[in-house]
Amino acid sequence: MTKPLLHHNDMSVCAAKVRSAFAEKGITCDHVPMDLRAGDSQKPEYTRLNPNQVVPTLVHGGVPVIESNVILEYIDGTWPQRALRPAAPADRARMRLWNKQLDDGLDAATGTISVCIALRHQHL
Ligand SMILES: N[C@@H](CCC(=O)N[C@@H](CS)C(=O)NCC(=O)O)C(=O)O
Known part of the structure; x- marks a missing residue:
């Protein structure tokens, strides 16, 4: 299965939820740390992934998944071991x-x- 890629920020609780879910399941993902104060989330290439211009965004198999709660459901559905729901x-x-x-x-x-x-x- 393709390795997931997480766009996130250390200070973001919404992103921490997603990192915690991966940790619970023992899944490693690649990371794109975002400098929100430098405007990383407003760049056109990121806005194409997440039109809301916020973190986190998960990209898996070329498909962007946004909204932390939606991402959590996606993770639980894709890697069913140690069910979160x-x-x-x-x-x-x-x-x-x-x-x-x-x-x-x-x-x-x-x-x-x-x-x-x-x-x-x-x-x-
Ligand atoms: N409903 C969104 C909220 C995401 C959100 O508001 N993220 C904040 C960080 S926790 C953000 O990226 N803010 C943009 C900024 O600070 O510039 C989710 O759950 O993913």
């Missing part, structure tokens, strides 16, 4: 509800705080 449909629904809360607003809210506080000095 619960097997029972009710438990899986509960898992998806937790992830939905992240996608529906929590990420955006924490992102705003990160940019205004943690990354302020970098933006200035």
Whole structure:
């Protein structure tokens, strides 16, 4: 199977989720570290992979997969060893509800705080 390629950043919790999933499964991937403050995620070649201009992006077999929760499902489906998702449909629904809360607003809210506080000095 082709080695996956992960575009990510050390500070990104969304990217950390994906790195953790690979570690849990014992899968090694190639890495493209992105310097977000230098504008790496806004470059045209990256925007073609991820039109949202954020990390992470996984490229596997030439196919880009974006959105950390979608990437986690992709990883679990592609490398089924040490399943990350619960097997029972009710438990899986509960898992998806937790992830939905992240996608529906929590990420955006924490992102705003990160940019205004943690990354302020970098933006200035
Ligand atoms: N919903 C996206 C959120 C991705 C996201 O917001 N990533 C942040 C880092 S955690 C980012 O790339 N921000 C761009 C920047 O800081 O310039 C996902 O889960 O993948």
